Amino acid sequence: MKLSKQIAILTAIALIFVSFNVGLYALVTYRCGSNFGTRIIEPERYLPFTDNSSIVKVESELQLEGDIPVIDGAAALLPVYSAIVDSVYPPESVVFDGKSYCDNSAIVFTDTVKAYKGVVDGTADVILCASPSEQQKKYAEEQGVDLVYVPIGYEAFVFFVNDDNPVDSLTVGQIRDIYAGDITNWADVGGANRPINTVDRPEGSGSQTVMLKFMGDRSIKKNPLAIFGGAIGFSFRFYVEDVVGNGGIKLLSVNGIYPSEENIRNGSYPIIQEFYAVYRADNENENVKKLVDFMLSNEGQRIIDENGYTPLQ
């Protein structure tokens, strides 16, 4: 073989590998973000006892003293439990190092999975979360722990798509069919001829648990070949709109009802979920009961209302 032909073959093969890998890397970092977009909530935005915090503060007559309960919860509920801490906790109980809460802080910011484990293990006294997954219930049972679930507010469970997706509304039945794998193309629900990429969340996350309940006895099926299709995702309304606040997506109406604050309050939006204050039944810290009672009081319900969620009444 001539030298020029040999060099041409080697160069062509090298170029194929280089272009494929550069393209793949560029695609992944664009779609997923360079840090994978995992830490999309900055706790400093919702820091209690600071003037520039995004939480809505409510004055309270109750001021906890003594053994201050450690509070944690779902990432989506950080504004609520941060505002509760601001109202009833002593300022010195919050220790923040500029990026995260320290080990000796009475407020912790993790996520639903870690919060449920924390309350069972005793590293958190009260957590604010959606209902537990079967795994989380089982873990509590295995540890011999009884958990008390006190409903303290409501939130809409929402579905979202890219802003440019022409579909604006789906029925409950269509959503279940999509996630069950019975509807696989947007054209079947009045959209463009493009595969539907059903995106879900990790096992044990609050929204995944709600989604599994929403599906009832039907299981979620994913089509790996639809990864470049038009995606549909789910989450909680306030988390999507205000906490994350990403542009580029839109919430879908369900059964023709848009998940606006008004439609959630008047009960017309069809998928509303309670969220709970959860604590161990054997927790002897008397401040735990005081704290949960405060969440149910007028002041506590006002905090839930003014921080973007729907109070019980």
Place this chain on the structure above:
Amino acid sequence: MKSKTFYRILFAIVTIGVLLTISHTVYAIIAYDNTSIIHFVSREWW
């Protein structure tokens, strides 16, 4: 270039290329599994 040398270079390029492709594929799977779904959906082409 001798035939033996050519095949050695070819083998080296293919080996490096395959290893790079495997590592980037693993990276892509980890990224996809860990990304925020909101971020992922918002960066879609229509």
